[in-house]
Amino acid sequence: MAGQSDFDLAVVGAGPGGYIAAIRAAQLGLRVAVIDSERPGGVCLNWGCIPTKSLLTGAELVESLRQHGAAFGINTNGITLDYGRAIDHSRRVADRLCQGVQSLLKRNRIELLRGRAQLSGANSVDVSGSDARSIEATQILLATGSREWVPPDVAVDGKRIFTSREALESRSVPGRLLIVGAGAVGIEFAYVYAMYGARVTVLEMADQVLPGADAEISKALEKEFRRKGIEMLLGCRFDKIDSSSDEVRVIYSRADRSEEIAVDQVLVAVGRRPSTDALGLERVGVALDERGFVRVDERHRTSIATIAAVGDVAGGALLAHKASEEGIAAVEHLAGIERPPMDPQRIPACIYAQPQVASIGLTEAGARERHGDAVRIGRFPFAASGKAVAADHASGFVKLVVNAEFGEILGAHVIGVGATELIAELSLAMQLEATTAEVARTVHAHPTLSEAIWEAALSAEGRSLTG
Numbered sequence: 001m002a003g004q005s006d007f008d009l010a011v012v013g014a015g016p017g018g019y020i021a022a023i024r025a026a027q028l029g030l031r032v033a034v035i036d037s038e039r040p041g042g043v044c045l046n047w048g049c050i051p052t053k054s055l056l057t058g059a060e061l062v063e064s065l066r067q068h069g070a071a072f073g074i075n076t077n078g079i080t081l082d083y084g085r086a087i088d089h090s091r092r093v094a095d096r097l098c099q100g101v102q103s104l105l106k107r108n109r110i111e112l113l114r115g116r117a118q119l120s121g122a123n124s125v126d127v128s129g130s131d132a133r134s135i136e137a138t139q140i141l142l143a144t145g146s147r148e149w150v151p152p153d154v155a156v157d158g159k160r161i162f163t164s165r166e167a168l169e170s171r172s173v174p175g176r177l178l179i180v181g182a183g184a185v186g187i188e189f190a191y192v193y194a195m196y197g198a199r200v201t202v203l204e205m206a207d208q209v210l211p212g213a214d215a216e217i218s219k220a221l222e223k224e225f226r227r228k229g230i231e232m233l234l235g236c237r238f239d240k241i242d243s244s245s246d247e248v249r250v251i252y253s254r255a256d257r258s259e260e261i262a263v264d265q266v267l268v269a270v271g272r273r274p275s276t277d278a279l280g281l282e283r284v285g286v287a288l289d290e291r292g293f294v295r296v297d298e299r300h301r302t303s304i305a306t307i308a309a310v311g312d313v314a315g316g317a318l319l320a321h322k323a324s325e326e327g328i329a330a331v332e333h334l335a336g337i338e339r340p341p342m343d344p345q346r347i348p349a350c351i352y353a354q355p356q357v358a359s360i361g362l363t364e365a366g367a368r369e370r371h372g373d374a375v376r377i378g379r380f381p382f383a384a385s386g387k388a389v390a391a392d393h394a395s396g397f398v399k400l401v402v403n404a405e406f407g408e409i410l411g412a413h414v415i416g417v418g419a420t421e422l423i424a425e426l427s428l429a430m431q432l433e434a435t436t437a438e439v440a441r442t443v444h445a446h447p448t449l450s451e452a453i454w455e456a457a458l459s460a461e462g463r464s465l466t467g
Contacts, residue, residue, distance in 0.1 A: 007033045009334070010125050010137035012117040012279070015042020016320040017311030018143030019101055021327030026108040028335045033137070034110055035117040037129055040101040043145050044320040046094050051168050052188055054090035056352045059195035063228075063354060068392040083196045084171035091169075119280035122306045126280075139306055139334050142286075142294060143327060144279065146272040146312035153240070154268060160243050161266045164189065173198050174265040178250055180238050181269035182209040184351050187221070189267055191353035194230050201231040201261060203238060203252055210351065214363040214413045216399065221415060224355050224395060233261075241266060274313045289315065298341040300330035308334065322347050345411075348427050350420040355396045358423035361411030361430060367401045376404045378436060378460025380452045382416045387447040393417040398456040400426075400436060407435035407461070418449045425453055436460040 009025045011018045014036035025032045039046050062081065069076045105112050115129025119140070126134045148163040150156055158166040164185050173196045179186045182204035194200045202225075204211070208218040209225070209232065222232055239258065240251040247262045274293045281288065287295045287303040293315030300308045308330045311323030325342060332339055351357040367375045378400040382388035388396075396416020403410055412426035429439055439457035444450050458464050 005123065005136040005138045007031045007111075007135060007137040009033075009139050009141060009331070010035065010117075010135060011141045011143060012036075012125065013042065013143035013145060013275075013311075013313075014038075014040040014101070014105075014112070015143060015145045015311065015323065016044050017145070017323030017327040018042065018141070019105060020324040021141055021143060021310065021331045022110050023104060023108050024328045025331045025335070026110050028331065028337075030331075030335070032108075032110045033113055033135060034105060035113045035115065035125065035127055037114065037116045039098050040105065040112065041094070041098045043147070044323075045097050045101065047165050047168055049320050050097055051090035051094045052164075052192075053352055054093045055086055055168075055192045056188060056354075058086040058089070059192045060354050062195045071392045081196055083173045086196075087169065087171045116278065118278060119284045119286070119307070122284060122304050139308065141327070141330060141334075142279070142302070142307065142309040142313055143311050143323065144275040144313045145323075146274050146318055148268070149271045149273040150268055151238070151270065155241075155243075156268065157243075160248050160264070161241060161268065163268050167267060174263070175199060176263040177201070177265050177267060178203060178248070178261060178263040179267045179269055180250075181271070182206070182232070182234070183211065183269065183271070184349075186267070186269035187225075187351055188353050189269065190225065190230050191228075194228055199229070201233060201263070203233045203236050203250070203261075205235070205237050207235045209234070210357065212363075213357070213359060214399065214401075214411070215365060217357060217359065217413045217415050220396065221351075221355065221357055238270075272312065272318055274315070276313060291315070299333045300326055301333075316344060317347055317349065319347065319349060346427065346430050348423045350423065352420060355416045356419035357413075357415050358419040359411070359413040360423060360427050361409065362401055363411060363413070364399075364401050367403075367410045371403060371410070374404045375410070376402050376460055378402060378456040378458070380455035380459055380464070382449070382452060384455070384466050385447075385449060385452050387449050387451070388417065390447065391417070398422070398452040400456045400460050402436050402460045407437050408433065409436060409439075414452075416449075416452075422450060422453060425450060 008030035009032045011022045011034045014034050022032045022034045065076045113127050113131040115127040115131050118126045120126045177198045177200050179202045182202050190200050190202050209222050210218050237253045242249040249262050251260050294309040296314045310326035310330050312318045345361045348360040381397045383394040388394045399413040401411035436457040444454040
């Protein structure tokens with residue numbers, strides 16, 4: 001594939017889109033370089049998915065002991081919490097996996113260049129930093145990810161007003177915390193801080209938590225969070241933050257009136273923006289969309305034939321596993337391997353607070369908008385699951401959105417303990433275009449949480465046994 005270039009492929013960004021793409025390219029026999037000024041693993045591994053899941057595991061353990069310990073004869077009197085040690089553990093986890101990524105790159109003979117990358121041509125990249133040099137590559141893959149978006153009138157100081165990036169280093173728990181945004185980041189941090197003792201309020205402009213999620217699932221999550229003592233201010237527009245005094249005062253609007261809340265800290269979690277600054281995209285002619293994401297076609301190619309882009313920087317669902325799959329697809333296309341385009345409706349999304357939320361495909365509202373009355377719903381509550389009741393985790397349910405004519409699963413939504421693992425079966429079912437009748441004929445071990453999927457499929461078929 002290479003002519004006189006230094007590399008067949010130069011990957012800009014060492015996150016889950018970039019390093020996975022680089023490894024796949026190396027497997028295909030290409031000479032590969034990866035360029036990144038930060039630690040290998042990207043935001044996901046170092047400042048996102050991985051350390052937050054470590055903190056969430058600790059929060060879940062705290063809640064399990066307090067809420068469920070007595071049922072199993074565990075006396076939790078005298079338990080103390082040290083949030084700083086939880087932060088320390090999350091950083092050790094990130095460090096270990098970062099080293100693992102470096103080892104993977106080395107094992108696959110991928111050259112890792114430390115520094116900031118700037119495109120200087122359709123086949124050339126200038127690297128500034130510790131490994132400063134200019135390189136030529138037959139193909140370039142952009143995988144620079146995204147970063148926190150903060151409203152322009154909000155001054156993040158990392159102490160009283162902070163984002164998820166600062167939260168993953170802060171070793172203290174505020175007495176009163178306001179989280180602006182009820183998306184995945186806001187919901188997960190709300191759970192962590194609440195379990196470690198903060199009085200948490202979540203403010204969201206939409207009229208439901210997890211905007212865009214299935215409404216029934218969102219309502220169930222809201223109810224569970226309120227039961228945990230987390231206050232939810234929905235349908236409220238953030239207006240202003242005043243941090244000039246000893247406390248932070250936040251002004252927000254609800255309907256026609258303005259209201260105010262005083263807290264110790266504010267976590268801003270209102271979204272993310274693509275990391276495209278100083279990449280030289282304009283100089284080379286790489287086109288962006290109206291929101292600043294790199295425009296790509298179904299093969300992940302940009303407006304420049306030799307440059308592709310994957311993951312958050314190219315828009316769509318901002319998910320690490322989506323970035324990885326796009327990275328593999330982009331490299332295989334570059335290598336001449338034909339494969340069908342990835343269906344965005346078959347990408348699962350997960351929320352790791354408790355109860356966990358996992359979904360794939362269409363919501364019920366989305367399915368009815370597309371298919372009208374030709375939609376039926378299959379449900380099964382964990383309250384009727386032997387394994388869930390035995391584990392004292394009986395809240396939540398499995399919901400299947402199904403094409404009534406063919407039995408095709410259009411969407412699947414799970415809320416409850418284990419939801420983020422259970423969604424894999426439903427993802428595979430949708431990938432294989434399995435019907436609810438076929439899922440219902442699949443023998444599921446007893447007692448397991450996965451039986452809830454079997455029961456939901458039976459429900460969609462109109463022959464529920466125990467739900």
